[in-house]
Amino acid sequence: MTSSPTERAPATTTGAGEYLHGLDLLRVIASCAVVLTHLSAWFALNHEEFWLAELVERGLVDPLHLNPRLSFLGVALFLLVSGVVVTHVADRERPLQFLRKRVVRLLPLLWVVTALAWALINLGLRVSAEREGPLDLGDLLSGLALANFFQSPQVALAGVTWTLQIQVAFYCYVALTIPVLRRRPWVPPLGLALLSFVLLLLNNGVQTAMAQQIGKLGVYLPVVCIGQLISLAHSRKVGPVAATAIGAVHFTLFTWADKVGGYTFQGEAMPRTLLVATLLVVLLVAAGGPVSRSAVVRGWSKRTYAIYLVHLSAMYPLYDALMPHLDHTLVAVLGLAWAVLLAEALHRWVEVPADRAVRRWEKRRSAR
Template identity: 40%
Template structure:
């Protein structure tokens, strides 16, 4: 929500204006780096490589000091999820349910499909390692985010499990838009009840649909916490009931982690979530020169593309070049390729589709207005 003279924001993001939380852009950039670090450090650890000395500094200086998960597990992913809860809640107060879902779909799926196709090609050629050799049916499942619900399906991009959580949240948000506008406390309360039921019915799942439902139940509270932050900041919900509902969702997150050993991202899930919330509250107030800078804006607009591509591009490059060239040259090449592919995905998929959809919406609204005027004559 910067000045109105700037280009439109991507579909799914609120238009930049006088009330835009510029600090969230900074937070997006930081958590993109955290996610990238997590996977590169994980690759180096899996290969038994000591070349990634930066991991020793971060693990000793940050992870151990704050008692976080190894390799900053959940820091980047959790931050993305809570930001999504904030942003989605903001736009849902201004959009009809159908419009809301259409804009989220345009924002989410076309870029995802491109990234999935790239990962499928890399997996078929052996450049990218996956849990099972992919078949064409696996490609179709991944394109629809259904691979997590099918036992023994090949997962082409390991990061896409977070998108299954977001899609469920989007559906819940769309269904409760009328409630959110009249009784803002009710959607997060309904969400808490739903999460509690899902935790109860998915008792120690191992794979397939039950495990996917348990992951959704474990991480939905993160998005609802973001929703509560936005409701308070937008003065739609008083702090006291928001804090009470927030404590319920924190308890549900703790319950989910304590009752399932397969919870992703390690035992420090709840502790990390509390730190993320504190960081979020600080960043919602950030409005200085750095937060408003052109560099941060450009980087923030591309964080979704980075999130989708980094796993296949950077790890694929490391798999291909680390042995003949060494870790650091391979990583450098991987980051360059990531920057190029990110720009291509953003410039030729995300941005034109977002603008095209908004133009289509404008034309549709104009036709509807003209029809109404003609009918009134």
């Protein structure tokens, strides 16, 4: 979840120069939900109980009838936030410039974490729900290009990167429709609903890895597009009634795809989870209180892409090694701390230098 966590909050809204602090807070909530989901999943996979997982089930999952372990909530938030941010920045960038910036900023951290996961798997360690066998150089290259999910059998590597495929597809669609988005902003979201419907219709029942991944685009692109509609409504480029109506079409598509089956795998409450995530984004996108404005939230938000990509590779090998021997709470905290340290290192020494290099390159190009 790049937003996914790959995008920064927009610096302005409708022209008042107001920073959307609420997006920082939403990223923090999303990162907590994703990490908590995978922390709880480790105990479920190993048929063990953990007090925090039980607390989440009793306090949130059961009352709200969400997916077990809050599955999909964090990912849904990241995808929605990505739709909000990408739509904002598209308003001031040329199509090719927009696409180049998005993809180039996504790649460096993806490449480093994918290589790390590949190395850990070849050392016999688990970095996802299932243990992978030894991987070759071709598997690494496919993971670096996000092509590993099109393989049969699939090679997960950094398993959470499946959401980056959704984001890249959305980037491409936005880049193609930027001219229309500026003149008739309601048209691209409506067009994406039709495209998603066609993708689902053509790939329904086709049992190939390629069809499965293309079908997933039809399922999850509507989630990002709901974020786009929230952005357009917030900036008053699309009226709230029209935005709600088109958003309802995308929500219906997502619900239909979930009922058809074959694409969603996180639980039986996918539509309800998406609804809760959407309401959270609508309520918090313009939040400006002391919590959303705090330095902690701002700094945490900048590191959510690194946290999102590396937390499984940090937590699962450590849990597999230490859980049988030490107190569960202690090991859980150690795993979280190790994930935070790795994410901080990746942010400081990979993400920030890469972002600065891209900015310098863009300045040189614009100066020519």
